[in-house]
Amino acid sequence: xxxxxxxxxxxxxxxxxxxxxxxxxxxxxxxxxxxxxxxxxxxxxxxxxxxxxxxxxxxxxxxxxxxxxxxxxxxxxxxxxxxxxxxxxxxxxxxxxxxxxxxxxxxxxxxxxxxxxxxxxxxxxxxxxxxxxxxxxxxxxxxxxxxxxxxxxxxxxxxxxxxxxxxxxxxxxxxxxxxxxxxxxxxxxxxxxxxxxxxxxxxxxxxxxxxxxxxxxxxxxxxxxxxx
Amino acid sequence: xxxxxxxxxxxxxxxxxxxxxxxxxxxxxxxxxxxxxxxxxxxxxxxxxxxxxxxxxxxxxxxxxxxxxxxxxxxxxxxxxxxxxxxxxxxxxxxxxxxxxxxxxxxxxxxxxxxxxxxxxxxxxxxxxxxxxxxxxxxxxxxxxxxxxxxxxxxxxxxxxxxxxxxxxxxxxxxxxxxxxxxxxxxxxxxxxxxxxxxxxxxxxxxxxxxxxxxxxxxxxxxxxxxx
DNA sequence: ATCCATAGGTGTCTTCATGACACTTATGGA
DNA sequence: TCCATAAGTGTCATGAAGACACCTATGGAT
Numbered sequence: 001x002x003x004x005x006x007x008x009x010x011x012x013x014x015x016x017x018x019x020x021x022x023x024x025x026x027x028x029x030x031x032x033x034x035x036x037x038x039x040x041x042x043x044x045x046x047x048x049x050x051x052x053x054x055x056x057x058x059x060x061x062x063x064x065x066x067x068x069x070x071x072x073x074x075x076x077x078x079x080x081x082x083x084x085x086x087x088x089x090x091x092x093x094x095x096x097x098x099x100x101x102x103x104x105x106x107x108x109x110x111x112x113x114x115x116x117x118x119x120x121x122x123x124x125x126x127x128x129x130x131x132x133x134x135x136x137x138x139x140x141x142x143x144x145x146x147x148x149x150x151x152x153x154x155x156x157x158x159x160x161x162x163x164x165x166x167x168x169x170x171x172x173x174x175x176x177x178x179x180x181x182x183x184x185x186x187x188x189x190x191x192x193x194x195x196x197x198x199x200x201x202x203x204x205x206x207x208x209x210x211x212x213x214x215x216x217x218x219x220x221x222x223x224x225x226x227x228x
Numbered sequence: 229x230x231x232x233x234x235x236x237x238x239x240x241x242x243x244x245x246x247x248x249x250x251x252x253x254x255x256x257x258x259x260x261x262x263x264x265x266x267x268x269x270x271x272x273x274x275x276x277x278x279x280x281x282x283x284x285x286x287x288x289x290x291x292x293x294x295x296x297x298x299x300x301x302x303x304x305x306x307x308x309x310x311x312x313x314x315x316x317x318x319x320x321x322x323x324x325x326x327x328x329x330x331x332x333x334x335x336x337x338x339x340x341x342x343x344x345x346x347x348x349x350x351x352x353x354x355x356x357x358x359x360x361x362x363x364x365x366x367x368x369x370x371x372x373x374x375x376x377x378x379x380x381x382x383x384x385x386x387x388x389x390x391x392x393x394x395x396x397x398x399x400x401x402x403x404x405x406x407x408x409x410x411x412x413x414x415x416x417x418x419x420x421x422x423x424x425x426x427x428x429x430x431x432x433x434x435x436x437x438x439x440x441x442x443x444x445x446x447x448x449x450x451x452x453x454x455x456x
Numbered sequence: 457a458t459c460c461a462t463a464g465g466t467g468t469c470t471t472c473a474t475g476a477c478a479c480t481t482a483t484g485g486a
Numbered sequence: 487t488c489c490a491t492a493a494g495t496g497t498c499a500t501g502a503a504g505a506c507a508c509c510t511a512t513g514g515a516t
Binding site: 011012013014015016052053055056057058059060061062080082083084086087094096098 | 280285
């Protein structure tokens with residue numbers, strides 16, 4: 001008996017969606033973008049930005065399109081997290097959803113457009129009630145982000161091109177939800193060749209000003225060492 | 229415009245499947261179970277064990293069922309790896325596949341039943357030509373396994389209840405594809421409280437015999453420290 | 457009874473990464 | 487000129503990890 005014969009195209013009635021866990025950094029806190037559900041089911045709760053997949057669309061494409069429809073942002077950094085497929089996870093009908101993490105730069109974000117869609121930013125440690133199994137989606141995304149942030153430069157997607165060390169440290173503290181020693185943080189950072197110090201200072205956060213840095217992707221490609 | 233309105237149940241024509249990357253340990257090598265494709269497309273190539281998902285079936289259930297149908301094994305350790313969803317990955321039609329890693333104990337395996345299904349074990353560093361995108365599936369599964377094996381006790385699913393330290397070390401060497409120093413390996417192992425030494429020896433591999441150990445899941449739950 | 461072949465088992469040293477810790481410096485505004 | 491404030495700097499102690507060589511227990515051969 002061939003396994004394939006058990007199911008054919010007619011019998012399978014499962015919809016496939018993507019859901020995006022969109023992270024941003026603001027006020028020294030990691031935040032997550034959610035939309036308010038105006039319709040049943042779960043009316044009044046909040047949910048992730050998501051949508052169904054097109055028939056001829058790659059999974060990654062679908063995630064980018066869904067995000068673009070909401071935010072107008074393109075070329076956003078996205079990573080697949082995992083598939084959620086409990087049979088009863090969505091009361092409207094059988095749906096399997098693939099979750100994606102998106103990291104976006106708040107300052108490039110069109111906040112008005114967000115409002116139009118009924119979306120809102122929430123600090124990740126103070127989320128409202130979420131629909132369906134979206135809490136587990138957010139949790140697995142945060143866990144993955146925390147794990148990867150120590151060994152890969154992904155967190156830099158949450159900062160502008162030029163940034164200061166105190167900014168970067170605050171970002172890491174926000175993501176990891178713990179405070180870091182600034183001398184140790186700088187020591188590690190100096191061991192990563194891809195960080196290049198500029199001759200420019202950011203004077204917005206202190207009288208003394210802090211030197212700006214940038215992350216050189218080429219250097220990173222040559223020397224993948226990254227440990228913060 | 230609501231995103232949901234773009235697609236309804238009628239328009240989406242995507243099948244969803246699971247594919248299992250089944251690992252076993254034999255002859256001091258990590259091996260992977262594959263089936264020979266007797267039919268087009270890709271006739272003659274080898275492929276992973278897979279099947280479509282039932283309408284009322286959890287994703288994890290589907291993976292277990294597919295594995296059971298082939299091997300007769302139940303209660304196998306399985307972990308989701310990721311979803312593969314390129315639009316053109318399967319020439320027969322649009323299919324999204326969720327890959328699962330399964331770790332099984334070769335000695336409990338019914339080898340005759342495997343043969344009936346045209347399945348065969350291959351060392352992971354010497355795989356035959358694989359159908360579709362199954363090579364990437366295998367690679368991502370191996371990468372994940374190598375990462376997780378250092379910090380979690382998953383590899384123990386590949387060994388019997390009672391095992392010797394040399395066996396465990398050979399397993400790690402096989403998975404990681406590098407040789408380890410046995411003194412360093414034992415030192416680390418002794419720091420993990422969940423390993424308990426038995427008063428029994430396995431005499432099958434040497435004249436002197438090697439002490440048997442077992443992994444105490446309760447102890448591990450109390451003290452999650454694991455580092456090999 | 458002795459010898460031998462073989463895999464099992466054991467400690468030390470060096471190096472390096474990490475965490476803990478306190479003071480000086482540059483600057484703008486009062 | 488002073489002050490408030492965030493930026494920036496170095497050392498020490500601890501512990502993990504890698505490199506490294508010899509003794510031991512046993513079964514089988516003689």
